[in-house]
């Protein structure tokens with residue numbers, strides 16, 4: 001059953017594990033275009049339906065659920081198939097690619113992503129890209145091979161591409177230009193500066209901002225935000241990670257996205273409703289509408305016989 005989280009966030013000592021109170025609802029609904037609801041977090045983890053109910057109650061009307069390996073990509077595609085508030089993105093994360101390569105299973109994994117790409121309500125290939133922070137030089141060949149294969153899968157299926165770029169700005173851009181970027185290419189959790197925002201603008205690539213744009217030390221990100229064309233902006237949570245200020249370190253969830261959107265509007269000196277309207281329009285331009293493909297009812301949960309385990 002693709003109903004409940006299948007992974008747990010690694011816990012670091014001293015974190016406050018309580019979920020923050022819901023923010024004031026947004027005046028205009030938006031979408032969270034990058035989240036990981038397959039990962040549970042917090043002292044009292046939220047179920048999938050609690051996550052989505054809370055999100056909708058504050059104006060986050062839909063999410064894109066993002067996988068990072070075979071299991072979570074399958075989970076994402078299956079969960080989105082029966083959930084009207086969810087679409088899916090599927091990929092092998094750049095930090096997972098070297099492990100698959102080493103095990104001799106990267107080609108099988110890529111074949112599975114390619115198969116999942118054709119499923120209903122799978123609207124993006126991601127997250128894929130390059131990560132020079134967590135992966136050392138020995139893993140780079142696998143990362144490049146995987147990234148290029150994902151770009152190809154996105155183009156073959158006419159899907160958007162969600163890029164994970166950590167400490168690899170120049171190399172990600174060079175790869176996109178060398179092999180040709182998909183028509184709709186999104187830098188998830190944009191982490192570049194104003195100069196990189198200008199390069200994205202030149203190529204019509206989208207910049208998706210996450211909770212870290214609210215951090216005190218994120219002046220560079222805010223300059224990039226201000227430099228980016230408004231029609232290329234997206235917003236995401238990357239939950240359960242990157243909880244926006246003032247709740248940094250606590251569990252993150254799509255219902256906390258209004259904090260990030262309000263901080264963006266504040267920095268751009270624009271009206272929250274206006275920015276939300278524009279981002280919603282852009283989100284639907286990139287991924288399509290959430291009701292574009294019908295949902296199929298989830299298979300019934302296996303019945304538990306008396307005396308069965310709970």
Ligand SMILES: [Zn+2]
Pocket residue numbers: 034036066127238
């Ligand atoms: Zn992510």
